[in-house]
Amino acid sequence: MTEGNFVDYVKVHLASGNGGKGSVHLHREKYIAKGGPDGGDGGRGGHIIVKGNKNLWTLIHFKFKRxxxxxxxxxxxxxRSTGADGGDVYLEVPLGTVIRDTATNKILFEITEDQEEKVILEGGKGGRGNWHFKSPTNQxxxxAQPGIPGQETQITLELKVLADVGLVGFPNAGKSTLLSVMTSAKPKIADYEFTTLKPNLGIVQHRDFKSFVMADIPGIIEGAAEGKGLGHYFLRHIERNATLLFLIPADSKDISQEYAILLDELRRYNPELLDKDRLVAxxxxxxLDExxxxxxRAEMEEDFKDVPFLFISSVSGFGVQQLKDRLWALLNE
Structure with a gap:
């Protein structure tokens, strides 16, 4: 998937259908002069329904129709014939999509299961026909009742990537290169910061035809939790990952400090992120020579007592298979 085709935030305008009018009709038939009221009910207006689809990975289908x-x-x-119901409209979204009310920014619900359906706007009820109002004093x-009008609203669809492993690191740490080596994904790779502006997904093929999904998240900078850089735009994608792989380059000035800054940004954004399994690469x-x-390694064993770490090189392939094994073990503990 090219970067331009990854859409993870979109606003759409919705309108449900009006209910049909009830009928004012008096029964007329040969030899029956006064058959009484027999006007049927109006049909209900169509609903707007959000539906989960596991085969979708992005919200690009909302890019040109909103x-x-x-x-x-x-x-x-x-x-007494009831009018037909208005046609429902289904909005199919990828799993991990959050639906918000655009005006209040309140979360309405989240879609996390395939074929899960949520009615976001109900159609107006149909009006009752005049036969409902027959009484001994008014035969x-x-x-009859008019139909109830439909509703209108604007919602925001916000995708949080569902992946088994999320790559976390500063810009230019080599996340895109690692993703291209471990998967068939072809992310944009260049020697400057923020080459990756949107998440890239790839499927890692493991031993015995097993696989897991890895997401390359745009680089974090200090202050991202307050919205600096790309801020909340990409931090939300980390929430859905089962395991976090922290990538820190060997030429970093202070590996421990860099890891501490990354961890602090995640904590300030959402403390629950620290409960996820972590691995440092x-x-x-x-x-580096041996x-x-x-x-x-000796220094890091002192600093990283609670978190496993290993050395890798995406260019030479050193440690890549070992990394796959460690990630698979974390995912299946």
Whole structure:
């Protein structure tokens, strides 16, 4: 999937259908002079329904169509015939989509299961026909109920990527390169910060035809939790990942401090993120000789007592298979 096709935030305008009018009809038939009222009810207006679809990965299908209107209910007719209901409109969304009221920014609900359906706007009820209003004192009512009008609203669809492993790191840490090596994904790779502006997904093929999904999240900068850089735009994607893989380059000035900053940004955004399984990978390790690597390993064993770590190189392939094994073990503990 190209970066331009990944749409994870969109506003849409919705309108449900009007209910049909009840019928004012008096029964007429040969040899029956006064058959009484027999006007049918109006049909209900169409609903707007949000539906989960596991085969969708993005909201791009809302990019060029952002107005949706359900069908109106048909009017009632004679012989107590109820009008047809208005056609419902289904908005299919990827799993992990959050639906908000645009005006209040309140979360209405989330779609996390395939084929899960939520009615977001109900159509107006159809009006009752005049036969409902017949009484001993009013045997030929010449009135019926009008249909109830539909509703209108604007909602915001916000996708939080569903992936098994989320790559976390500063810009230019080598996340996109690692994703391209471990999966068939082809993210944009360049030697400057914020090459990745939107999440990239890839499927990691493991041993015995097993696989898991990895997401390359745009780089975090200090202050991201307050909205600096791309801020909340990408931090929300980390919420849905089962395991977080922290990628820190071997040429970093202070690996422990860099890890602490990343961890603090996640904590300030959402403290629950710290409950996820974590693994630290030191990327670009092909620039280290064995002696330097052993020195760094000894220092890190002091600093990373509670978090497993390993050295990798996406360019040479060093440690990549071991990384796959460790991630698979974390995902299946």
């Amino acid at each position: 107005h949706f209107k359900a069908g109106h209910g048909e009017h009632g007719s004679k012989n 030929t009512p010449r009135y 030191i990327s670009k390790s092909d620039m 002696e330097l690597m052993e020195e760094m």
